[in-house]
Each structure stands twice: as structure tokens, then as C-alpha cells.
Amino acid sequence: MSEILVLGAGMVGVSTALALQAQGHAVTLADRTAPGRETSFGNAGVIQVEAAEPYAMPRAPGQLLRYGLGLSNDLVWSPAGLTRMAPALWQYWRASAPARHAKAAALYAQLTGRATADHAPLIAASGSENLISREGLALVFRRQAAFEAEAATAERLAQRYGVSSRAYAGTEWLREEPALTSAPAGVVHYTGSWSAADPGALTRAYADLFERRGGRVVLADAGMLAATGSGWRLTGPDGPIEAAQTVLCLGPWTGAALRRFGLRVPMVLKRGYHAHYDAPLRPRRPFLDADNGVVISAMRQGLRMTTGAALVAQDAPGNPRQLSRAERQIGDLIELGRRAEAPPWFGTRPCLPGMLPMVGRVPGQTGLWVNFGHGHQGFTLGPTTAALLTEVMTGATTPLHDALAPAAQLA
Numbered sequence: 001m002s003e004i005l006v007l008g009a010g011m012v013g014v015s016t017a018l019a020l021q022a023q024g025h026a027v028t029l030a031d032r033t034a035p036g037r038e039t040s041f042g043n044a045g046v047i048q049v050e051a052a053e054p055y056a057m058p059r060a061p062g063q064l065l066r067y068g069l070g071l072s073n074d075l076v077w078s079p080a081g082l083t084r085m086a087p088a089l090w091q092y093w094r095a096s097a098p099a100r101h102a103k104a105a106a107l108y109a110q111l112t113g114r115a116t117a118d119h120a121p122l123i124a125a126s127g128s129e130n131l132i133s134r135e136g137l138a139l140v141f142r143r144q145a146a147f148e149a150e151a152a153t154a155e156r157l158a159q160r161y162g163v164s165s166r167a168y169a170g171t172e173w174l175r176e177e178p179a180l181t182s183a184p185a186g187v188v189h190y191t192g193s194w195s196a197a198d199p200g201a202l203t204r205a206y207a208d209l210f211e212r213r214g215g216r217v218v219l220a221d222a223g224m225l226a227a228t229g230s231g232w233r234l235t236g237p238d239g240p241i242e243a244a245q246t247v248l249c250l251g252p253w254t255g256a257a258l259r260r261f262g263l264r265v266p267m268v269l270k271r272g273y274h275a276h277y278d279a280p281l282r283p284r285r286p287f288l289d290a291d292n293g294v295v296i297s298a299m300r301q302g303l304r305m306t307t308g309a310a311l312v313a314q315d316a317p318g319n320p321r322q323l324s325r326a327e328r329q330i331g332d333l334i335e336l337g338r339r340a341e342a343p344p345w346f347g348t349r350p351c352l353p354g355m356l357p358m359v360g361r362v363p364g365q366t367g368l369w370v371n372f373g374h375g376h377q378g379f380t381l382g383p384t385t386a387a388l389l390t391e392v393m394t395g396a397t398t399p400l401h402d403a404l405a406p407a408a409q410l411a
Contacts, residue, residue, distance in 0.1 A: 041200035047196070088353050107356060126206055169183075
């Protein structure tokens with residue numbers, strides 16, 4: 001078996017290192033920071049088996065107008081962000097047409113449908129059961145019409161993909177979730193999803209498992225990767241690291257890494273923020289406040305509020321206006337308490353216009369592979385796409401493998 005270098009120590013990279021290690025390869029996992037300190041640190045902590053259909057760009061003129069005027073807290077934008085991402089956003093718009101989105105969803109559901117099963121052995125082997133809750137994910141609605149629309153969507157997801165859920169009237173939900181301070185119009189509870197009380201710690205636990213099994217974790221910058229006559233070399237603080245093959249799992253930074261090899265990958269980079277609060281009561285399960293576009297999760301650090309998307313330049317300074325707006329409006333639903341930190345954390349979700357992750361061989365490069373572009377679901381899908389990558393690297397080919405391949409998505 002060959003020496004393999006995995007660049008990027010988020011959930012996707014750590015899971016990839018474990019999967020390759022399980023195939024008998026000698027694997028080195030490298031990142032500029034410790035495992036689980038970037039996007040995998042800051043998400044809402046949900047393993048979303050209910051997310052069978054990827055997030056499409058809204059196409060209704062009214063919704064787009066609300067976004068343009070800044071009336072929705074789900075999404076905010078800056079002129080610089082829209083300008084830089086315009087080509088990718090145009091491709092995203094086209095891919096979100098109903099027929100094309102349905103085709104992508106048929107593939108995507110094959111990934112999310114196995115997510116908890118793929119995490120389960122890693123949770124057990126890493127001794128992380130104390131971090132995991134299996135109470136599902138709730139979508140909470142203040143408006144009856146929005147609740148009824150989601151209940152209809154849940155029914156369709158159940159029939160098409162086997163996604164399990166229950167719909168509750170708001171007063172019924174108060175018995176399930178006593179942390180709420182008032183009854184919403186209604187709640188759709190997706191029962192099959194799991195959540196982690198510290199997603200960064202779960203990623204680190206997987207990395208510790210990788211090291212206990214003989215893997216090596218090093219601090220090194222992916223910008224120092226270079227091709228050699230026989231493979232790849234990464235220069236780190238302790239000298240060069242040689243490998244026959246390299247896998248790029250750099251999330252939102254993968255596109256920049258690939259430009260060095262002549263490939264341009266359009267990406268929609270969705271920034272998200274979180275903050276923690278010293279809430280007097282914590283919910284039993286994470287929930288989406290649909291009116292404010294934020295997810296509320298009970299974490300080790302406190303009650304975490306995670307925002308929707310900000311389409312801004314990747315190097316733009318922090319501006320947590322979505323958090324501030326939600327703080328002012330969510331008090332009728334749950335008592336947040338004092339914010340525990342300042343400034344809030346922020347990171348970037350790496351979204352590809354076609355809404356499918358890119359998993360496979362980099363065209364025109366010998367021994368270079370990628371596993372990235374999971375959008376909102378890198379934490380959910382890390383072990384799943386890691387398993388698919390190992391299959392591709394040993395010659396597997398199915399319609400799913402082919403659809404995720406870089407050659408297909410960059411054509």
C-alpha cells in the first residue's frame with residue numbers, strides 16, 4: 001500500500017484519513033491548525049439525514065426581492081461578495097431549476113441517507129458517545145402557512161427518500177420542548193438526525209483515533225505542496241513530507257489550491273457565524289427558528305446560535321448582523337441569556353454550484369485527489385464521502401461515483 005497525504009483536518013479530511021488508513025495505507029494528515037479548528041468547529045453540530053435534498057437557490061421573484069432588499073435574515077450579501085461569486089451564482093441558479101435540482105437530489109439523498117450509519121462506528125471507536133444526541137432536529141414556525149408547507153415537504157421526503165418526521169401543533173410541542181417560552185404555530189420534527197454537543201471535539205476525537213491507529217498528524221500549510229517526479233512533497237516545519245498520492249480536503253480553500261494546477265472551480269462561499277449564550281434552559285434537540293434563519297443548539301460552551309448564509313468576500317472583516325437581528329427577535333421563542341463571547345466566531349461553507357460534493361481524481365494530475373464542496377453538510381457527510389473516495393481510488397465506478405467526479409463537474 002502507498003503513502004498518502006491528506007491536506008485539511010476538518011471532518012472531511014479526518015474522515016478521509018481514517019478511511020484510507022483502514023484500507024492499509026500509511027497516511028499523513030496535515031493542516032495549518034489542529035484538527036477540527038476551522039469550519040468543522042463552528043457549525044450547528046447536526047448530522048442531517050433529513051437533508052435529503054440539497055439547498056437550491058430560491059427562484060421565486062418575491063423571495064429574491066426579499067434577499068435583495070435585506071428583508072430576510074436567512075441570507076445577507078455585500079456587493080464585493082456578489083461580484084466575486086457572480087459566475088458561480090449564475091451556475092447555481094441554473095442548477096436550481098426544478099428538473100436539474102431533482103436529479104441532484106436523487107444522488108444527494110444517497111449520501112445523507114447513510115450519514116449516521118457511517119458516523120456510528122467512528123463515534124464508538126473514538127469513545128465519543130458522550131457527545132452525541134439522537135433526538136432529531138426540529139423546524140419551528142411562527143406562521144401557520146409556513147408550517148403547513150414544511151409539513152407537506154416532510155411528507156414528500158418520507159415518501160421519496162424514507163426521511164422520518166412528525167408534525168406537531170405548537171401547543172403540543174411545548175410538552176416535547178419545555179425550554180421554549182411560548183407556543184409557535186407548528187413544528188416539524190425530523191426524528192432521524194443526530195447532533196453533537198461539540199462538533200470540533202468530535203472531529204478531534206476522530207483525529208485522535210486516527211493517531212492511535214498509527215496515523216501521523218502534522219502542522220503544515222497546503223500552499224507548500226509541490227509535485228515531484230514520483231509523487232508529492234509537502235514542506236513542513238520539520239522538513240519535507242513525501243507521498244505517492246495526495247488528497248485535498250481543504251473545504252473553502254480547495255478552489256485556491258487547485259488554481260495552482262490550472263483548474264478553476266466556481267464556488268459559492270457562504271459565511272456563517274455563531275455565538276454562545278448562558279441560557280437558563282437548553283432545548284432537548286437543535287431547532288431551526290425558520291423566521292430568523294438561525295439554528296439553536298445546546299453545546300458544551302452554552303446555547304449556540306448559528307446563522308444562515310452571508311455572501312461576502314472570503315477575506316471580508318466580520319459583521320455578525322444576522323446574529324444581532326436574531327437576538328432582537330428570538331426572545332418570544334426562547335430565552336437566550338447573556339452572550340458568552342465577543343466577537344462571534346465565523347467560518348465559510350464551501351458550496352459548489354451543482355450542489356454535489358466533488359470526490360475523485362483531479363484531471364490532468366497524477367496521484368492528486370479531492371474530497372470537498374459539501375456546502376452546509378461537511379460535518380454530516382465527511383465519513384460518507386471518505387468511504388466513496390476510497391472506493392474510487394480502488395477503481396469503483398457507479399453512477400454516483402461518476403456524478404461526484406471532478407471531471408464530470410468541471411466539464
